[in-house]
Amino acid sequence: MSEALNTSWFDPARINLLVGLALFVAFLVINIGRARSGREMYIRPMAGLKAIDEAIGRATEMGRRVLYLPGLGDMSEVGTLASIAILSRVARRAAEMGCDLDVPGYDPVASTIMDGAARQAYIEAGRGDAYRPGTVHYVSAQQFAYVAAVTGIMLRDRPAANIYMGSFYAESLFLAETGNQTGAIQIAGCDQVTQLPFFVCACDYTLLGEELFAAGAFLGREPVQLATIAAQDWAKALAAAMVVVSLLASVLGHPELGRLLQTR
Amino acid sequence: MAAKRPGGWAARLMGLDRRIIFALIFLATGLPLLFPVNLPITPSPRVRAAFDTVDRQPPGTYVLMSLDYEPDIKAELQPMAIAVLRHCFRKGLKPIVLTLYPAAPGLIERALVIAGTAEGKKRNEDYVFLGYKSGSQSVILGLGESIRQMFPNDFWGTPLDKIPMMKGKNSFADFPLVINLSGSSIADYYIRIAATRYQRPMVLGATAVMATDYYPYLSSKQILGLIGGMKGAAEYEKLMDITGDARRGMDAQSLIHVTIAILVLLGNLALFLTGGFRPGGSGGSREGTGR
Amino acid sequence: MRYGPLLVTFVVGTALVAMFFIPHHKVQEGQSVLLDWANVVYAFALILGSLSLWASHQRKFLSRAEGWPYSFVTLAALAFVTIAGVVQGVEEGTLVNRYYNMVNSPLASTMFALLAFFIASAAFRAFRARNAEATLLLGTAIIMMIGRVSVGEFLWSGFPPVTEWLLDVPNLAAKRAIALGIGLGAVSTALKIILGIDRSYLGRS
Numbered sequence: 001m002s003e004a005l006n007t008s009w010f011d012p013a014r015i016n017l018l019v020g021l022a023l024f025v026a027f028l029v030i031n032i033g034r035a036r037s038g039r040e041m042y043i044r045p046m047a048g049l050k051a052i053d054e055a056i057g058r059a060t061e062m063g064r065r066v067l068y069l070p071g072l073g074d075m076s077e078v079g080t081l082a083s084i085a086i087l088s089r090v091a092r093r094a095a096e097m098g099c100d101l102d103v104p105g106y107d108p109v110a111s112t113i114m115d116g117a118a119r120q121a122y123i124e125a126g127r128g129d130a131y132r133p134g135t136v137h138y139v140s141a142q143q144f145a146y147v148a149a150v151t152g153i154m155l156r157d158r159p160a161a162n163i164y165m166g167s168f169y170a171e172s173l174f175l176a177e178t179g180n181q182t183g184a185i186q187i188a189g190c191d192q193v194t195q196l197p198f199f200v201c202a203c204d205y206t207l208l209g210e211e212l213f214a215a216g217a218f219l220g221r222e223p224v225q226l227a228t229i230a231a232q233d234w235a236k237a238l239a240a241a242m243v244v245v246s247l248l249a250s251v252l253g254h255p256e257l258g259r260l261l262q263t264r
Numbered sequence: 265m266a267a268k269r270p271g272g273w274a275a276r277l278m279g280l281d282r283r284i285i286f287a288l289i290f291l292a293t294g295l296p297l298l299f300p301v302n303l304p305i306t307p308s309p310r311v312r313a314a315f316d317t318v319d320r321q322p323p324g325t326y327v328l329m330s331l332d333y334e335p336d337i338k339a340e341l342q343p344m345a346i347a348v349l350r351h352c353f354r355k356g357l358k359p360i361v362l363t364l365y366p367a368a369p370g371l372i373e374r375a376l377v378i379a380g381t382a383e384g385k386k387r388n389e390d391y392v393f394l395g396y397k398s399g400s401q402s403v404i405l406g407l408g409e410s411i412r413q414m415f416p417n418d419f420w421g422t423p424l425d426k427i428p429m430m431k432g433k434n435s436f437a438d439f440p441l442v443i444n445l446s447g448s449s450i451a452d453y454y455i456r457i458a459a460t461r462y463q464r465p466m467v468l469g470a471t472a473v474m475a476t477d478y479y480p481y482l483s484s485k486q487i488l489g490l491i492g493g494m495k496g497a498a499e500y501e502k503l504m505d506i507t508g509d510a511r512r513g514m515d516a517q518s519l520i521h522v523t524i525a526i527l528v529l530l531g532n533l534a535l536f537l538t539g540g541f542r543p544g545g546s547g548g549s550r551e552g553t554g555r
Numbered sequence: 556m557r558y559g560p561l562l563v564t565f566v567v568g569t570a571l572v573a574m575f576f577i578p579h580h581k582v583q584e585g586q587s588v589l590l591d592w593a594n595v596v597y598a599f600a601l602i603l604g605s606l607s608l609w610a611s612h613q614r615k616f617l618s619r620a621e622g623w624p625y626s627f628v629t630l631a632a633l634a635f636v637t638i639a640g641v642v643q644g645v646e647e648g649t650l651v652n653r654y655y656n657m658v659n660s661p662l663a664s665t666m667f668a669l670l671a672f673f674i675a676s677a678a679f680r681a682f683r684a685r686n687a688e689a690t691l692l693l694g695t696a697i698i699m700m701i702g703r704v705s706v707g708e709f710l711w712s713g714f715p716p717v718t719e720w721l722l723d724v725p726n727l728a729a730k731r732a733i734a735l736g737i738g739l740g741a742v743s744t745a746l747k748i749i750l751g752i753d754r755s756y757l758g759r760s
Contacts, residue, residue, distance in 0.1 A: 137611045228752060399591075525701055531682070
């Protein structure tokens with residue numbers, strides 16, 4: 001049996017997702033309006049992100065470089081996009097402090113974009129001439145070839161600080177443990193839940209889950225960016241409330257709300 | 265209260281050289297492989313559910329199997345693939361096998377030869393191997409429309425139209441069961457597309473680290489069984505009453521875990537003796553610190 | 556201000572989101588085409604990446620910088636695989652295929668196998684009962700390590716159900732919470748990129 005060609009213009013089974021998306025965009029618009037009206041957007045301190053300045057300062061004093069690993073995702077992965085946003089901030093701080101930065105890339109497209117982002121960050125810090133070509137360099141798009149290259153860099157160059165931000169997989173413990181061996185201060189943020197325990201064990205600071213996505217806004221402190229974090233929090237509160245309400249409703253014999261939340 | 269003056273051996277144990285730990289792990293890995301103990305294995309409900317799902321299929325049922333792993337994780341997934349293939353062959357099912365990983369075809373070919381030889385099955389009569397196609401998500405989407413568009417020939421170049429076993433089989437709709445053994449997020453695509461969009465009953469195999477990510481899908485019945493890691497593969501082999509690499513490897517895995525547990529306990533004993541334990545302490549100012 | 560890339564991002568991003576809700580077969584075909592284009596872009600970027608790799612190692616080799624022999628090996632391997640692949644192809648039996656099966660794959664498996672040693676040293680260092688939370692982590696880790704293998708079942712039949720409960724209830728609850736946060740963070744980041752709020756990928760903060 002083969003499927004007849006679908007000629008409908010909307011999938012009614014996905015209406016709940018469309019409503020959710022519309023609500024999220026509404027929260028975004030409201031909070032950006034609040035930010036632009038001058039209202040202060042509070043974001044709680046995250047120890048790992050505050051430590052980035054400390055790490056770059058330590059590296060500058062020791063005359064050693066900062067190693068920034070953007071993860072093993074490509075440009076279609078949101079973790080990589082978040083990593084690029086954080087790299088811009090880290091590169092700017094490194095430029096301001098006069099610290100050397102090394103960014104080995106896994107994905108060739110992402111490496112090209114990160115090179116542009118880092119270069120621009122140096123220019124914005126007024127240190128465009130200090131940007132070293134090869135700061136961002138493509139290594140390999142093979143997982144363990146990348147790991148071998150990066151651990152080699154760690155053991156030979158002995159960077160003072162290792163910053164892991166992005167999508168990491170089975171190599172996370174390998175990298176973090178090798179970095180630990182060299183005595184570097186290590187800060188990690190990963191969107192792969194299964195790898196978080198390894199980073200927690202081996203790193204000094206770990207950003208858990210969504211903190212990776214908030215990091216760019218936290219470091220830049222731009223009101224509009226902070227507004228998106230507020231929108232995220234509103235959406236999370238709504239999701240939590242709906243989970244509790246649908247659970248209570250199901251217990252009381254009305255599972256309809258729970259079914260409404262099911263996706264296809 | 266001042267910290268106790270550290271004892272000699274306790275302080276040395278706290279800072280135990282990594283190389284000693286590595287040597288102990290080396291021994292814990294090697295010795296059971298040389299002197300097997302054959303510890304008991306009890307299949308878990310999740311693996312039993314996967315086994316029962318395959319076992320329930322009547323003879324002649326076509327099964328679409330996507331085996332997506334490379335040499336680095338073959339220790340967990342290759343025994344799993346062989347056990348599941350042998351089960352399919354024993355039940356008279358017809359697996360159509362493909363892969364979305366470029367380095368996988370060699371491994372899958374070996375798995376098919378091992379399983380086929382053990383159960384007396386022949387290529388293109390009892391199973392078909394389509395080979396590798398790049399694209400991951402777009403290939404899986406394409407399997408929902410036309411397998412022949414994605415794989416015009418099998419792995420050895422024979423056009424699918426010339427393989428009698430493939431007659432009338434051209435999309436997800438023609439397969440009452442989909443099995444995916446994967447070491448990556450390809451499993452998410454199969455769940456989203458094959459199990460959810462096309463409503464195909466699905467069994468999943470994953471590495472031990474990734475398996476826990478899929479527990480929610482098992483409880484929501486988007487997948488009907490889950491085989492996790494080498495232990496899951498060993499449990500499947502136990503249900504099949506065969507001894508493969510997974511069962512042989514469980515002795516080594518057991519001893520490694522015990523070794524690590526003993527090292528951790530000794531380290532904590534040393535910490536206690538050197539006065540490092542503070543039961544009323546908070547989590548500390550560092551978030552998620554491991555130090 | 557580079558409006559061109561922002562406009563392309565907005566149009567394509569919005570189109571892909573819309574395609575998720577529109578099951579019309581023409582629209583879904585369009586989505587497949589876009590996914591194919593992404594593969595083509597990746598292929599060209601791979602060439603760019605390889606040239607960048609060649610350039611950086613060539614610099615190190617010619618200037619005899621520290622570690623230059625490793626750079627020579629990298630350049631030789633890159634040249635060999637590229638030339639052999641173009642001349643002979645990459646099918647079964649070709650030089651590149653044999654090199655991949657006899658060198659690359661065993662090396663990858665070996666690297667993965669080293670994780671066992673790293674887990675041991677990381678566990679020894681990290682699982683220390685320094686405070687209440689760390690003690691809880693330690694206790695859970697010991698139970699999981701013993702209970703998840705055959706020896707746990709051998710020592711006490713209650714180990715497997717306890718570990719299953721730990722995985723099914725507290726672990727899954729925490730994972731779901733973190734996954735919910737990650738999912739919302741991912742949506743937020745994607746929307747920021749599509750709407751042009753975050754332009755770091757263009758090289759602008």
